[in-house]
Amino acid sequence: MxxxxxxxxxxxxxxxxxxxxxxxxxxxxxxxxxxxxxxxxxxxxxxxxxxxxxxxxxxxxxxxxxxxxxxxxxxxxxxxxxxxxxxxxxxxxxxxxxxxxxxxxxxxxxxxxxxxxxxxxxxxxxxxxxxxxxxxxxxxxxxxxxxxxxxxxxxxxxxxxxxxxxxxAFPFENFLGQIKRLVRKPNLPLQQVVHRLAEKKAQKKKKTKIENALKKQHFLGPLPPNFPPCNQFHQLKQDDVLISADAADVRDNCVKIGNDFCLLRNIVTVPQAEGQDIFVVHEHFTQVRDFFDCPFQSSDLGISLVNRPSGHMQVSPLEDIVCKYYLLPFRGSFVAIPLLHLL
Incomplete structure (x- = not known):
């Protein structure tokens, strides 16, 4: 008990x-x-x-x-x-x-x-x-x-x-909102919920799963020198995670690639014989240090104070992204905190 x-x-x-x-x-x-x-x-x-x-x-x-x-x-x-x-x-x-x-x-x-x-x-x-x-x-x-x-x-x-x-209780609280939206009139609310959920289940079976949802195609770059012909996009949504390379959107452009904290600058696809490969163009922060050191170093949690993007564009496969980060401004720098549900 x-x-x-x-x-x-x-x-x-x-x-x-x-x-x-x-x-x-x-x-x-x-x-x-x-x-x-x-x-x-x-x-x-x-x-x-x-x-x-x-x-x-x-x-x-x-x-x-x-x-x-x-x-x-x-x-x-x-x-x-x-x-x-x-x-x-x-x-x-x-x-x-x-x-x-x-x-x-x-x-x-x-x-x-x-x-x-x-x-x-x-x-x-x-x-x-x-x-x-x-x-x-x-x-x-x-x-x-x-x-x-x-x-x-x-x-x-x-x-x-x-x-x-x-x-x-977070998943249950979140789903309550979805259930409320299924009720369209005051009469027989339980039956309405059951019918709507059954309809959604049937529709879901008919849909084919799209692994990668590329959005907002553009032709503005940046691209590294001598990069092969490619398609360019501002956003990519994969498994309910959105990453963005749109310069006007600072919410979704910070990720970790290898050991580097990076800002995304472009998302590109290169046609291959069997489909297409997805790459991200990025620049990394050159200054990285702990945000706090008590009760222990914040870097042990993946949290760091970052500053000064390098300005040097690099290209990495999409699979090299380790985690997406919440980037919070702090006294002229940024605090990078990993999104916990993505770890």
Whole structure:
């Protein structure tokens, strides 16, 4: 009974602990000496709004200001916890509170990642235990409610069931929206849902699977010197992942190829005897360093502070792309964070 019923981190951490922390930073009583100044709260909201144009297409919701926290959805709290929060809070949150938040963010990052959850599970458990013990000191003992206590046990669930997303409520919450759209009138809603799902299933069988969906063909380049005749595209969608080489779209153009963080500049296909090969034209960042070094180096998680694209165009096969990255602007540079569900 204890080990076979996992905790749902969507409600426990995203809608529970993360919402509570933001409320403490922005709306807690003044006597707690935790609340940020009105100017700092405005800076935080402005930073989030500036990220809207950088949110990858895989995220259904863009960043909203903390003044709308009461209307944030679970996916927005998850995006803040794992991606935006460590970047926008740096320099705004007091050092002790920021370091404490980073323990939670890094710990859950490890447990959500399909690869890190096995190699870093013990480390994540230690980080989350430290987060809870520090939270009682920093925020007061009244913050140690059941949700915060539950954080102590999520690493144990990962040991049994795998990464947190395999046992979270996120897929079910997302599908509820699809079900609601299937109901077109108030009469007999259950029958409507069953009929529409049956129709979708029949249509899906008829469709042939398209491995690669190339979009937005163009003739603008860039191309390396002496490159053979090819077709050029701005976008490629493969297995629900969108990558873009459109200069006007900064959301979907950062990937990792080998050990290099790269910006895509073109997507090309070269006709072959048996179909076509797909290549990406890219330039890599010449400056790469850790974004944080506590509780350990961010590069161990695949997170880096990057700067200065080389300007030198290289070509690589599509298969060489290791992962797509969320690229967040930070003080004239960028923080590159891997999309966890792609690891």
């Amino acid at each position: 204890v080990t076979q019923f996992p905790l749902d981190y969507m409600h426990l951490i995203c809608l529970g602990v993360m919402r509570r922390l933001i409320w403490l930073w922005t709306k807690s009583p003044l006597e707690k000496n935790i609340r940020l100044s009105a100017m700092s709260v405005q800076r935080l909201s402005d930073s989030l709004l500036q990220l809207k144009s950088h949110v990858p297409s895989e995220f259904a919701r863009k960043c909203r200001p903390v003044s709308e926290i009461d209307r944030w959805k679970a996916t927005e709290f998850r995006q803040f916890l794992l991606y935006c929060g460590p970047v926008v809070l740096k320099g705004i949150l007091p050092v002790a509170l920021y370091s404490n938040f980073l323990l939670l963010s890094v710990g859950i990052f490890c447990l959500v990642s399909p690869s890190l959850c096995y190699t870093h599970c013990g480390i994540a458990r230690a980080l989350l235990h430290t987060f809870v013990s520090q939270a009682g000191v920093l925020y007061g003992q009244d913050v140690l409610v059941y949700n915060v206590h539950g954080i102590l046990h999520v690493a144990d669930d990962v040991n049994v069931f795998g990464p947190l997303d395999t046992v979270s």
